[in-house]
Amino acid sequence: MNITSQFPRESINGAFKRQKSIYRELISSNSIYKPEKQRYHLYLSHACPWAHRTLIVIALKNLESVVSTSFVHPIRDNKGWNFESQNSLYYDIINGFSYLMEAYKIMDSQYDMRVTVPVLWDKQTEQIVNNESSDIIIMLNNEFNQFTNSKLDLYPEEKRTEINEINQYIYTNINNGVYKCGFATSQKIYDSEVDNLFTALNKIELRLKDRKYLVSDSITLSDIRLFVTLIR
Template sequence: MTATQSGTEAFEREPVALTERITSDGSSAWPVEPGRYRLVVARACPWANRSVIVRRLLGLEPVLSMGIAGPLHDERSWRFHNDPDNRDPVLGIEYLREAYEKAHPGFDGGVTVPTVVEVATGKAVTNNFQDLTLDLSTQWRAYHRDGAPDLYPEARRAEIDEINESVYDDVNNGVYKCGFAKGQGAYERAYRALFARLDALSERLETQRYLVGDTITEADIRLWVTLVRFDAAYHGHFKCNRQKLTEMPVLWAYARDLFQTPGFGDTIDFEQIKQHYYGVHAEINPTGIVPLGPDPRGWLTPHGREELGGRPFGDGTPPGPPPEGERVPPLA
């Protein structure tokens, strides 16, 4: 997703422009159909990272292809600058905005990742990031791999939704409220809400391995994509500096546990994360200098969370390795 600033002291995220949903029950204009759509993401973006993880865990790679925009963009939107000829090899576009304009000529709204694009027409279908991963779990069920976990179990949905709402407000979006605040008061309110929520989550996770029940759910995925970027970007760049993640023992162990779980750490490219945040947000980092640290190898150290029990994939199994063209560089 691309951060957009409001005209007020506090950061306010603009609503997504394309709220369509892809469904299996005929409730939308866009039916679930293998090969029809392409999921466009960026390694740098936490909102896109959710969909990358869910697609991996559910084994949807054969039916939903993935295009990967580079970490840098300008006012024209996310760009495929890491692909040959600076174009997505399937859609043939240089900027993601082109898919929005094909769907809506003259489009002047926000262009964000993740976006699902219809391959045959090249038209953007949806950038509804809040519902996209839930729909991958529920609407695409017929195409899940054998052994796919249930990331949004029906009996737990109310609890998952409640946690997701508070995590979104105070953590996922909270770091942006800190980083893009235009006034000291707005920054301090966001900062206090962020760390109050992290403290509460730490207390919850001290005695249980995952946020809801004894398996990985949508709630863990949504929290984790912010935690994994915390020290590399949010602690310094967004002034979320009460503590580093590595200084919060429970959350650091929890985050490492998931990083070392197939489908999580193998979606992360720390260099692209830093290139995006420090290279794109000129109003925060006008020099564009990208920091060399922190050393990412700590993510591979023992975490000890197995002692809390839990079954990462429930009655399912881990996903296989990522497809060759979707692999990230190993930690160095």
């Protein structure tokens, strides 16, 4: 398998630059990808905070019987996320892939970028729908309510502007901020990113000083997005 190294690349100035998610189709009643029970499958990793957020939404929305899941082995090698043999916790129950790269190669035989999780897979068309966690958690919240008894709304319409604003701040400075610190290869860049990270953490701590949740009086996607980074 001739592929690029599956570990993050740095930009030329020593700063971490995140690879963009390239599969961004959406599940909706107006899409070719319609909300259906047991049509979709999530490829996840217990080691990955971006995948962790989707797993939390599935649990909170009681969607375990609606969207199936498989987990890659938590230790990634130069070929990327891999699966183990049948009867393992890390077996691909849908396609029997050895490496998650195989799903990406189905979409593009010339694909040579990093393989990332989560991956939302359509069992019907046998292709990737989406590999952007921020899209996936919104779809899990919005599009499968007819299949669950959960009344929880993690992305209430009247709060979406505020949720989107705080999500962007958390992503830039905390979710991605820890990567910008950890993968910096310049001391100057590292020092700057550490300052940015702890400034953001202090700001969020002040926001939560007199409230339990970031946006509303109940949990929203913003709280989940923050939690998966803080817990690590």
